[in-house]
Amino acid sequence: MRRRTPGAEHGRVTENIAGLPMSPLEILALLGAVALVVARWLPPVARPRVTIAAGAVLLPSAIVLGVAGIRWQLLPVLAGAAFALPFTLSPLLRPLRRRPGRPAWRARWWLALPGSVACIGLIAMGPVAAWAFPVPVFPEPTGNFAVGTRVVQWTDPRRPETFSADPTDLRTVVVQLWYPAQKSPAGTRRAQYLGRTEHEARTVSEALARGVGLPGFLVDGVPRARSRAVFDAPVAGGGERFPVVLFSPGSGGVRTQNTAWAEELASHGYVVAALDHPYDSAAVVLADGRTVTTETASTGDPAKDEELAAGWTAVRAADLGFVLTRLDALDRGESADPLTGRLDTGRAAVTGHSMGGAAALQAARQDRRFDAVIDLDGYPHGPASPSLHQPVLALTQAVTPATDPRYLPRLTEALDSSTATSYRLTVPGAAHLTFMDGPLYLPPVPSIVGSLSRTEGPRVVAAATLAFLDAVLRGKPGDPAGVLLAYGSLGVHHPGGHG
Structure with missing residues (x-):
């Protein structure tokens, strides 16, 4: 049986995908951060499931990337997710007192919109920076050797x-x-x-x-x-x-x-x-x-x-x-x-x-x-x-x-x-x-x-x-x-x- 190189699997998930400026784990973290922000705008029934799923994707990805050595391009992504997190989790962690039949309070859309836009703007800076300063992906040589x-x-x-x-x-x-x-x-x-x-x-x-x-x-x-x-x-x-x-x-x-x-x-x-x-x-x-x-x-x-x-x-x-x-x-x-x-x-x-x-x-x-x-x-x-x-x-x-x-x-x-x-x-x-x-x-x-x-x-x-x-x-x-x-x-x- 061929012996695997130590860390080879770990290396593959932290290396860029050909044609993309981010690794699979970085893409997962990016998608998780976006989902956290979007969850605020979903119907109440869907919001908890999306929030939990986003956290389940974002947190392990960030931990593994932190161990492997996180790139600076991902810092705006994590910052945007961090700003959005309290507002997304608060309805799940601290139910508000409300009269029977009334939905849980949340900020008016015109108050929440600027914050969501700012978070999305921060998150978007990540892939843009990764595109401008990527981990180089070398072309496959075309010769016979x-x-x-x-x-x-x-x-x-x-x-x-x-x-x-x-x-x-x-x-x-x-x-x-x-x-x-x-x-x-x-x-x-x-x-x-x-x-x-x-x-x-x-x-x-x-x-x-x-x-x-x-x-x-x-x-x-x-x-x-x-x-x-x-x-x-x-x-x-x-x-x-x-x-x-x-x-x-x-x-x-x-x-x-x-x-x-x-x-x-x-x-x-x-x-x-x-x-x-x-x-x-x-x-x-x-x-x-x-x-x-x-x-x-x-x-x-x-x-x-x-x-x-x-x-x-x-x-x-x-x-x-x-x-x-x-x-x-x-x-x-x-x-x-x-x-x-x-x-x-x-x-x-x-x-x-x-x-x-x-x-x-x-x-x-x-x-x-x-x-x-x-x-x-x-x-x-x-x-x-x-x-x-x-x-x-x-x-x-x-x-x-x-x-x-x-x-x-x-x-x-x-x-x-x-x-x-x-x-x-x-x-x-x-x-x-x-x-x-x-x-x-x-x-x-x-x-x-x-x-x-x-x-x-x-x-x-x-x-x-x-x-x-x-x-x-x-x-x-x-x-x-x-x-x-x-x-x-x-x-x-x-x-x-x-x-």
Whole structure:
């Protein structure tokens, strides 16, 4: 008999239902609260039964949610129910003296109506807040493989840590791998989002919130999420060797910020290695328990900020080259590992979002082992030489008058100077955060996450990425431009600058 994971049943009832911003227990509590308010307006015969039923639903739901960790979005629901409760229960608990044949007294409708409306307004704030700041529900990967994930930490013995005053401190990176895996038994606990443990996830979530000036409680649903991968799942059988895709997050971003994208690629037979860059990523939890937070910040001086960004980009580019070296050593079996002999580091792409995209471009300039580059809406910081020899896919939002006027010329220069055919795909309805997991859990405000749906943005980005990687790394027949055109406005940049 298969052994159940402790707490698995409890986890299922407190996880969101796909397509809804609330869990089953939260929905039950919401319905119970509404029923308490509505009971006041029912005929006297029905009122006691509805009140008792509402309480029987609301109270146990609230208790279980309180034990599991109640979300702030449910507090208005409970407040509305608490305000309504005395008025709903009083006829049941304290019968009034009345003459025979006269009904029990209750407040005039015109006195009770404002209170009921206020309670319903409070209760309605709950699902609205849950819709604006949901627990992210990750899309099911569409590939043939299940997805496994694990985290490794590597130290580069040749590079001192430039952010540290300690001369013995060496550059260390934390890398999360997503890889094609064997299918896990039904009911297997899926991987925690944002970290290996809930504590790490909360540490990272709070750091990300601080980085954008938000109170941490607003996004307290994010560290509750589970992705679609399984930690330490066995590698897929068959002996196939998988191309590798390295990923660098945005400035202040973290290795897990593109989890939906990474899982989709892994389900189609790629190994994705996403980096935390210590002192640059919002928070990096090291193997010894230390948490390293970001020390990069803009000065407000454009020239100085560009100089700083170029330096940070160079450090990230070196991190990417180092990780490719470690993946190659892992594949050769320098240490015992389940992925030994399964990584095709001879087919490698380097990718990144925002500043990570700039790092990917610089890493490709410096390291010819990378065969392809994907820049997810990243401004090209740093030197524009030497010319790129790899094909590049740049996914961008639409250029508007608010866009930095230097962005498009610098990106065009990078693409035109490449000795390989490159592509710029403008995704309609995209914003800067469309190119990460943000649409899954941030308010659906077009200026923040674009006008695509919560799942459509990540789907388009992953589909365009796969089309490009399949053509470049796997040699899939056909012109990739024909496939990419399905996802937006495409510009093709041929060698020599003839776009």
